[in-house]
Amino acid sequence: MAKTVWDREPGEIRRPGTIHIAIMALLIGVGAVAGTFGSLSVPLGYGVTGFWPGVAVQAVGGIWFGMWGVIAGFLFPFISNSLAGAPLYVSFAYLPSNLIQGLLPAWAFRYFKADPSLKSGRDWILFLVFGVIVNNILGAAWAVTALQWFGLITVESVPLFFSGWTIGNGVPALIFGAILLKALSPLVVKHRSFVKGWWA
Amino acid sequence: MPTKMRRSLLGYLPVDSPIFSLHPMTRLLFLLIVSAYPMIVRLPELNVAGSIFMLALFRVSKVDLRVIKNYKMAFVNLFFVIAIAYTFFGGYNPDYRVLIELGPVKVCWENLRWAMVVYIQLIFAILIMIFFLSTMRERDIVVGLRALRVPFVLAYMAGLALRSIGLSIIDFNTIREAEKARALDLQALPFSEKVKKFGMYIVPLVALAIRRSDEVSNALDSRGFRFTGLKSGKRTDYILSKYRMTKLDYAVLAGMGVFLAGIILISIYTDWLALESSLLYRI
Numbered sequence: 001m002a003k004t005v006w007d008r009e010p011g012e013i014r015r016p017g018t019i020h021i022a023i024m025a026l027l028i029g030v031g032a033v034a035g036t037f038g039s040l041s042v043p044l045g046y047g048v049t050g051f052w053p054g055v056a057v058q059a060v061g062g063i064w065f066g067m068w069g070v071i072a073g074f075l076f077p078f079i080s081n082s083l084a085g086a087p088l089y090v091s092f093a094y095l096p097s098n099l100i101q102g103l104l105p106a107w108a109f110r111y112f113k114a115d116p117s118l119k120s121g122r123d124w125i126l127f128l129v130f131g132v133i134v135n136n137i138l139g140a141a142w143a144v145t146a147l148q149w150f151g152l153i154t155v156e157s158v159p160l161f162f163s164g165w166t167i168g169n170g171v172p173a174l175i176f177g178a179i180l181l182k183a184l185s186p187l188v189v190k191h192r193s194f195v196k197g198w199w200a
Numbered sequence: 201m202p203t204k205m206r207r208s209l210l211g212y213l214p215v216d217s218p219i220f221s222l223h224p225m226t227r228l229l230f231l232l233i234v235s236a237y238p239m240i241v242r243l244p245e246l247n248v249a250g251s252i253f254m255l256a257l258f259r260v261s262k263v264d265l266r267v268i269k270n271y272k273m274a275f276v277n278l279f280f281v282i283a284i285a286y287t288f289f290g291g292y293n294p295d296y297r298v299l300i301e302l303g304p305v306k307v308c309w310e311n312l313r314w315a316m317v318v319y320i321q322l323i324f325a326i327l328i329m330i331f332f333l334s335t336m337r338e339r340d341i342v343v344g345l346r347a348l349r350v351p352f353v354l355a356y357m358a359g360l361a362l363r364s365i366g367l368s369i370i371d372f373n374t375i376r377e378a379e380k381a382r383a384l385d386l387q388a389l390p391f392s393e394k395v396k397k398f399g400m401y402i403v404p405l406v407a408l409a410i411r412r413s414d415e416v417s418n419a420l421d422s423r424g425f426r427f428t429g430l431k432s433g434k435r436t437d438y439i440l441s442k443y444r445m446t447k448l449d450y451a452v453l454a455g456m457g458v459f460l461a462g463i464i465l466i467s468i469y470t471d472w473l474a475l476e477s478s479l480l481y482r483i
Contacts, residue, residue, distance in 0.1 A: 029364025
């Protein structure tokens with residue numbers, strides 16, 4: 001089988017280091033800025049937006065930086081939602097959604113050994129399925145369940161918020177996620193912050 | 201002579217604001233504890249009282265009330281979303297009182313009432329968040345976390361993350377200036393193009409963040425940092441040594457805690473805070 005970017009070199013030792021702390025913190029910053037602009041641009045209410053570029057940072061962060069990107073991906077929405085005027089407990093309710101949106105593509109790319117540079121059709125399909133469609137559907141399903149559980153939306157309005165979340169996240173995840181992966185993956189996989197496993 | 205101001209996460213606050221007499225940990229716990237009030241209590245009268253209390257707190261803390269105006273669109277938008285979600289998608293029960301019939305849609309009092317309850321509840325919760333962001337600085341959050349004995353690596357990461365938001369905004373403005381220098385007229389773009397353009401900024405922002413991560417990591421390594429703290433062992437936390445908990449802090453914390461415990465107990469053992477006790481439910 002051909003060597004992939006996820007395979008370790010013979011004798012290669014990988015440990016979490018300060019670079020991972022730094023990249024996680026900086027991703028939170030970038031995600032917070034992108035997420036806030038998204039939350040304010042086409043708002044649907046409760047931090048749900050019709051266009052949220054922050055999701056691209058979640059998916060791509062998980063793929064490139066493993067758990068560090070996943071953690072950054074579920075922390076920055078706290079900041080972006082707060083700055084956009086969402087109450088604290090609504091942000092807490094979204095935590096599992098934001099976790100799954102970064103975790104699923106991170107797992108899929110490692111498990112199926114897909115290339116983050118999206119070189120083949122298989123890589124594209126994996127990105128589309130796990131980084132655009134399934135992760136956002138699961139995220140939306142949890143988010144609307146939580147909103148409904150809190151009594152903030154009615155059962156009848158669930159489809160409205162579900163489709164708002166799925167489309168509002170799916171489209172930017174596809175556009176910006178693909179652009180980020182194609183443009184920056186060749187550089188990132190050579191960078192010391194790239195995570196082949198889950199933590200290093 | 202102009203008043204001296206301090207930069208907060210959302211704006212500026214006079215240095216003589218009474219809020220600064222509270223320890224940052226107290227202010228951090230204020231967000232966590234007081235945010236729970238509207239989560240537990242649905243009674244609109246109490247949430248209106250909470251919102252009035254928050255506005256009074258804005259005034260006492262000398263927060264420029266114009267900061268709330270920045271959230272005008274968020275409040276209006278939230279109102280429409282809730283109104284649409286509850287009136288048009290609120291469901292129908294034969295017991296409901298129909299106010300207006302718009303074709304197949306019946307706008308019922310029960311749905312409208314529920315929309316009002318949720319909206320009032322969210323207004324209180326949002327005011328708490330705006331107050332927190334208006335009165336806290338990056339430094340205050342880090343000090344608050346350290347005072348709460350949060351592990352060093354988490355407190356450090358929180359500080360770096362908050363700092364990186366500022367850095368990302370600087371990068372963002374640099375990119376926009378570069379675009380303007382290349383004759384891109386953002387004002388002339390249609391709204392959809394503006395949204396697309398804002399999203400596209402992610403690419404250079406992420407590229408710059410990756411480059412900056414090297415600098416930050418090298419700086420951390422050269423100063424002897426590791427996950428558990430400094431390699432040189434225990435030493436005084438300089439930033440934390442600048443703050444002291446006072447009697448006022450303990451009083452505020454006790455007050456918030458007692459109030460929280462009170463509403464939890466009242467909600468469990470009585471129906472005083474039940475929605476049915478509200479004036480809205482007697483109409």
